[in-house]
Amino acid sequence: MKRVVLVGGTHGNEWGGIYLCQKWQNTPEIWAKYPFQVETYLANPRAIEVNRRYLEEDLNRCFRSSDLANHDLSSYEAQRAKVVAQDLSGCDFLIDLHNTTSNMGMSLILSREEALDDPLMLQLCAHLLQQDALVRIYYMPQNAKDSPYLPSLGQRELTLEVGPMAHGTLRADLFFKTEQLVQTMLTFLADWERGEAKAYEGELTIYRQLENLDYPRTPAGHMRGMIHPQLYGRDYRPLYPGRPLYVTFEGLVLNYEGDETVWPVFINEQAYYEKGLAMSLTRKEQIPL
Ligand SMILES: [Zn+2]
DSSP: OOOOEEESSSSSHHHHHHHHHHHHHHOOGGGGSSSSSEEEEEHHHHHHHHTOOSSSSGGGGGGOOOHHTTTTTTHHHHHHHHHHHHHHTTTTEEEEEESSSOOOOOOOEEGGGGGGOOOOHHHHHHHHHOTTTEEEEEEEEEEGGGOGGGGGSSEEEEEEESSSOTTTTHHHHHHHHHHHHHHHHHHHHHHTTTTOOOOOOOOEEEEEEEEOOOBOOTTSSOOOOEOOOTTOOOOOBBTTTTTTEEOOOOOOOEEEEOOOOEEEEEEETGGGGTTSSSSEEEEEEEEEE
């Protein structure tokens, strides 16, 4: 492992990662103790400048191989993605720092299909689960070539999704927890490189992506309801069949009609309203280490 990159500002209004990267850029000497190069990188500078998620389209959906090779795509983000790809492709480990308005604690999102077959990733996740009670592992596999996500540029990668934190704001507790968790990751990677990493046995609890749910809508596609108060803020908590999911503007309760218990995440994420995504459903699983 030669090159580890910490990315902030893939979304220009997610301030936790942005301010951490700016802090680290002022103190590059703190990385000298690691046996690999550590870099920080702000992915969408123009969106950061204007404190918006993006200017024309979501940068974190611009990294499919076919899109990177397509020179007809003209949006700022499509062009910026090509620069980011040139700068970061092939780095050994990429950590992309995000914030969510959902109550997701410190979620490690694994979006690479083979992540659960990779002993380093499994051991790293097991280690991080021990470090902070807010850590969760969210497995959302994508074929690497078709992955639209920025971290897919790395040989290995994860997205650290921290919340709840409103976009364009900061929370000191989560800021310092994020900083601590990133340092713990780097220390583990360094120990792994030196063959000194602690070996965990047993099982790893993960939450596997099942499907995305939209808000209830009218036939014309307009919103007709909201997350039910009994579900609000209950990311990573079990949702049983028949329990309340939404409430319409008229006060009608709409229940979860699936037949298996699920664990919702990204409940009521602000940035996902435009994507028609009210929450993602996951299944809690135990993976052998
Ligand atoms: Zn984000």
